[in-house]
Amino acid sequence: MLFGRSRKNPVKLADKPVVEWKYTTCGYCSTGCSIEVGLDQNGEAITSRGVGGADVNRGKLCLKGIFEHELFRSAGRGRAPLMRNHYFESFKEADWDTALDKTADEIKRIQSTYGRDAFAIVSTGQIMTEEFYTLGKLARGVLGTNNYDGNTTLCMASAVSGYKRSFGSDGPPGCYDDFEHTECLLAIGSNLPEQHPIIFWRLKQALEKRRFPVIVVDPRVTMFAQMADIHLPITPGTDVVLLNSLMYVILNEGLADRAYIEAHTSGYDEFVKVVQEYDPVTASRICGIDEDTIRNVARTYAKAGAAMTIWTMGINQSTHGSDGVVGINNLNLITGNIGKPGGTSLSITGQCNAMGTREWSSCSGLPGYRYLEKEQDRAEIAKFWGIDPEFFPKQRGLFQTDIFPAIETGQIKGLWIVATNPLTSMPNTPRIRKTLEKLEFLVVQDAYADTETNEYSHVYLPAAIWAEKEGCFTNTERRVNLIRNVIKPYAESKPDLWIFNQIAKRFEQGQLINFPATTEAVFDELRILSKGRMLDYSGMSYAKIEAQRGIQWPCTEGAEQGSLRLYTDGVFQHADGKAKLIPLPFIDNNERPDDEYPFWLNTGRVVEHFHTRTRTGKVGNLNKFSPTPYMEMNPDAAAELGIKHGSYARLTSRRGDAVVMVQLTQRIAPNSVFIPFHFHECVNRVSLGLLDPWSRQPAFKQSAVKISPVSDQTAAAVRNKAARTF
Ligand SMILES: Nc1nc2c(c(=O)[nH]1)N[C@H]1C(S)=C(S)[C@@H](COP(=O)(O)OP(=O)(O)OC[C@H]3O[C@@H](n4cnc5c(=O)[nH]c(N)nc54)[C@H](O)[C@@H]3O)O[C@H]1N2
Ligand SMILES: Nc1nc2c(c(=O)[nH]1)N[C@H]1C(S)=C(S)[C@@H](COP(=O)(O)OP(=O)(O)OC[C@H]3O[C@@H](n4cnc5c(=O)[nH]c(N)nc54)[C@H](O)[C@@H]3O)O[C@H]1N2
Ligand code: SF4
Ligand SMILES: [Mo]
Numbered sequence: 001m002l003f004g005r006s007r008k009n010p011v012k013l014a015d016k017p018v019v020e021w022k023y024t025t026c027g028y029c030s031t032g033c034s035i036e037v038g039l040d041q042n043g044e045a046i047t048s049r050g051v052g053g054a055d056v057n058r059g060k061l062c063l064k065g066i067f068e069h070e071l072f073r074s075a076g077r078g079r080a081p082l083m084r085n086h087y088f089e090s091f092k093e094a095d096w097d098t099a100l101d102k103t104a105d106e107i108k109r110i111q112s113t114y115g116r117d118a119f120a121i122v123s124t125g126q127i128m129t130e131e132f133y134t135l136g137k138l139a140r141g142v143l144g145t146n147n148y149d150g151n152t153t154l155c156m157a158s159a160v161s162g163y164k165r166s167f168g169s170d171g172p173p174g175c176y177d178d179f180e181h182t183e184c185l186l187a188i189g190s191n192l193p194e195q196h197p198i199i200f201w202r203l204k205q206a207l208e209k210r211r212f213p214v215i216v217v218d219p220r221v222t223m224f225a226q227m228a229d230i231h232l233p234i235t236p237g238t239d240v241v242l243l244n245s246l247m248y249v250i251l252n253e254g255l256a257d258r259a260y261i262e263a264h265t266s267g268y269d270e271f272v273k274v275v276q277e278y279d280p281v282t283a284s285r286i287c288g289i290d291e292d293t294i295r296n297v298a299r300t301y302a303k304a305g306a307a308m309t310i311w312t313m314g315i316n317q318s319t320h321g322s323d324g325v326v327g328i329n330n331l332n333l334i335t336g337n338i339g340k341p342g343g344t345s346l347s348i349t350g351q352c353n354a355m356g357t358r359e360w361s362s363c364s365g366l367p368g369y370r371y372l373e374k375e376q377d378r379a380e381i382a383k384f385w386g387i388d389p390e391f392f393p394k395q396r397g398l399f400q401t402d403i404f405p406a407i408e409t410g411q412i413k414g415l416w417i418v419a420t421n422p423l424t425s426m427p428n429t430p431r432i433r434k435t436l437e438k439l440e441f442l443v444v445q446d447a448y449a450d451t452e453t454n455e456y457s458h459v460y461l462p463a464a465i466w467a468e469k470e471g472c473f474t475n476t477e478r479r480v481n482l483i484r485n486v487i488k489p490y491a492e493s494k495p496d497l498w499i500f501n502q503i504a505k506r507f508e509q510g511q512l513i514n515f516p517a518t519t520e521a522v523f524d525e526l527r528i529l530s531k532g533r534m535l536d537y538s539g540m541s542y543a544k545i546e547a548q549r550g551i552q553w554p555c556t557e558g559a560e561q562g563s564l565r566l567y568t569d570g571v572f573q574h575a576d577g578k579a580k581l582i583p584l585p586f587i588d589n590n591e592r593p594d595d596e597y598p599f600w601l602n603t604g605r606v607v608e609h610f611h612t613r614t615r616t617g618k619v620g621n622l623n624k625f626s627p628t629p630y631m632e633m634n635p636d637a638a639a640e641l642g643i644k645h646g647s648y649a650r651l652t653s654r655r656g657d658a659v660v661m662v663q664l665t666q667r668i669a670p671n672s673v674f675i676p677f678h679f680h681e682c683v684n685r686v687s688l689g690l691l692d693p694w695s696r697q698p699a700f701k702q703s704a705v706k707i708s709p710v711s712d713q714t715a716a717a718v719r720n721k722a723a724r725t726f
Contacts, residue, residue: 017041021036022037023036023546025481029351030350031057031198032474033065053549078463081093081095082460084458087456104503110440114413116143119412119416120147120406125350125354128483131495135361136148137513141387144392146396148362149397153400155354156358157399158695165322174345176202179205182342186217188218190311190348194605194607195312213304214230218314219236230297233669234288244278245280247278250301250331250334261333264333270583301335309331311325318697320692321695321699330581332345333579338570339569340565355473365396369535385513386514399695412439413440415443417442417443419447425611426684428655443461444461447465448614462493468489470483475550479550535553536557537555567579591654591703598671599671600703602673608622635665647710648661649708651686652707653686654704656685658683
């Protein structure tokens with residue numbers, strides 16, 4: 001007799017007539033999985049698979065990667081450039097020359113009328129490194145606007161700022177291989193199983209071979225928290241207090257690595273004074289974790305032979321984002337856990353090329369981790385590009401989150417948006433909408449024409465996406481990997497590199513600087529400019545990267561392979577070669593729940609969708625698993641308000657309101673709600689996003705709302721459907 005599974009027909013995958021596989025790297029998250037795309041006899045992309053020999057993913061892909069080839073021909077792609085005089089008019093198709101001429105003319109008009117900085121550029125973490133470098137060359141070397149930044153200010157800015165403050169430079173020092181060596185993992189504000197499924201799989205592989213404690217700090221009971229040995233459901237926004245208190249226990253119980261502190265750090269005395277204010281009793285009252293648990297976690301971490309911390313947006317997206325990162329670095333410095341196998345401070349990055357933009361885009365400075373503030377750096381780059389060093393500003397300009405307010409005040413009149421969709425992804429979107437309306441000229445360069453932000457553009461430039469072009473991404477563990485050109489760009493769309501080069505040509509100074517036509521030629525510039533520096537690429541080439549399925553920088557000239565870790569010799573990038581221990585007094589400056597707005601609003605992601613759904617919203621197999629905006633709410637809190645599972649409720653903040661379907665779950669505390677931010681006209685209508693003072697990153701995860709039932713459920717359903725533009 002046959003039971004269960006064995007009675008069923010086996011699952012059959014349709015035979016796909018693949019005639020050729022082409023190598024690329026996934027274009028969604030920063031895990032950096034190697035993918036092969038299968039082409040049929042007509043050259044159409046019909047399937048994707050993980051690459052077995054790639055160290056990152058070892059043949060695996062998450063469900064986004066599995067369906068990635070469907071993007072090439074998905075709905076909403078931009079077919080041709082579009083133009084109009086006012087955003088409220090309809091677009092007319094244009095040829096490339098007309099659209100590029102118009103864009104260049106408007107940039108010239110705005111800059112000559114109002115000054116160079118009145119034209120701003122907001123870019124992304126999702127184009128190729130070579131494209132980032134070229135956009136930087138254009139922005140800094142040709143247009144000369146200092147108001148040039150990226151959406152990474154919403155994402156990695158706190159990590160960058162924290163690394164710089166502690167170690168003297170950006171650059172995550174660890175790698176996935178650290179899971180194989182660590183004896184304790186602390187994960188703060190990261191939902192790894194959903195947001196970086198393959199890094200999570202690497203962790204699970206390590207745990208199967210060898211058990212070690214996993215401690216997850218997250219206000220929600222996430223999937224990660226469920227598999228953890230210890231879950232710390234922290235009061236939102238108070239991670240710095242917890243970190244200080246862990247260090248209080250470690251220092252006062254004699255568990256610190258004195259030799260490491262002596263040899264490799266500075267600032268100990270000032271740092272210790274502040275730590276002494278956070279004994280576990282005092283700390284427990286602020287961060288909501290009881291004193292015994294704080295002591296237990298501190299001892300477990302400090303006594304482990306090697307211990308590591310990973311974190312993502314639960315730390316970065318807070319008014320204490322940069323301090324949270326410094327706190328993590330402090331913890332690892334006093335326990336001697338930097339630069340050793342299994343001992344590290346590893347920021348899990350976000351977008352596929354969040355690292356590439358940090359390294360090469362010049363958003364926060366000049367290429368190759370150079371600074372506008374340093375004369376020598378300005379001189380080197382000016383010489384290499386063949387321009388006058390005086391053309392560069394001596395200080396970085398506005399951050400992305402300050403560019404929009406500067407439109408409000410009239411300081412900025414024109415904006416170029418490249419591969420980001422702020423009308424859905426910025427906090428307080430009603431305010432963003434008003435700023436976009438105010439612009440004299442907005443050009444949107446995106447692979448999709450149907451993004452919300454594009455509703456306000458004067459010119460739309462259709463970009464080729466992912467493997468319709470060629471170039472590199474750098475992942476979380478500093479691994480530079482290659483995207484081979486798999487298929488030709490959709491309709492009239494063009495690679496971003498081509499678009500930047502065409503704009504450059506339209507400026508006098510752009511004709512004097514070399515703008516290579518191929519990404520491989522641009523890559524040669526990166527090799528030269530990085531030689532001898534921390535992020536050394538000089539030993540890499542496209543062929544070598546493909547052969548090794550990605551290479552981790554630094555990879556010096558002549559070296560066969562890249563490097564797993566940074567700071568293995570304990571020498572840091574500050575002038576004295578030491579890392580800084582930095583005191584972190586906690587100031588409670590978030591919007592907190594009160595009588596009128598009694599719930600914490602927490603926001604984040606789900607596994608099926610990527611950001612504003614311009615891509616995943618078009619892929620049937622992703623959309624059908626997560627089709628609707630929803631809000632996680634605790635059943636007890638819902639019962640008090642008479643709100644039922646599956647009904648629509650209204651959430652209101654001091655900014656605005658949104659209507660969203662309620663999902664009752666014990667994952668979330670009674671005083672909090674959680675909403676994924678993927679859907680337009682939803683959570684960012686109400687979020688506040690106070691800014692971190694160091695990184696200018698918004699506190700997307702902490703604001704206050706009230707919740708009320710909606711009486712007309714039918715109307716709510718209609719409104720909800722409208723919120724899903726696709
Ligand atoms: N499927 C999918 N994967 C993605 C993305 C995507 O959109 N979809 N985006 C990519 C990008 S760009 C990024 S930046 C990453 C983000 O990856 P993650 O940061 O892992 O994802 P989030 O869901 O934004 O937030 C993580 C957790 O932070 C918790 N949190 C909220 N407030 C606090 C707090 O005060 N303290 C602590 N300790 N935790 C808190 C939330 O409850 C949430 O579970 O994901 C990347 N991967
Ligand atoms: N409430 C809340 N809001 C958040 C967050 C949160 O946790 N909560 N997280 C924040 C974070 S961490 C991030 S990273 C941001 C992300 O926010 P966005 O950057 O606004 O989100 P995306 O949807 O990824 O937008 C990228 C755009 O680039 C386009 N694109 C993709 N590839 C290419 C290409 O090769 N060329 C061009 N030209 N275009 C391309 C896509 O079609 C898409 O429109 O959201 C932030 N917003
Ligand atoms: S884990 Fe990230 S990089 Fe890997 S397939 Fe999934 S989305 Fe792509
Ligand atoms: Mo991000």
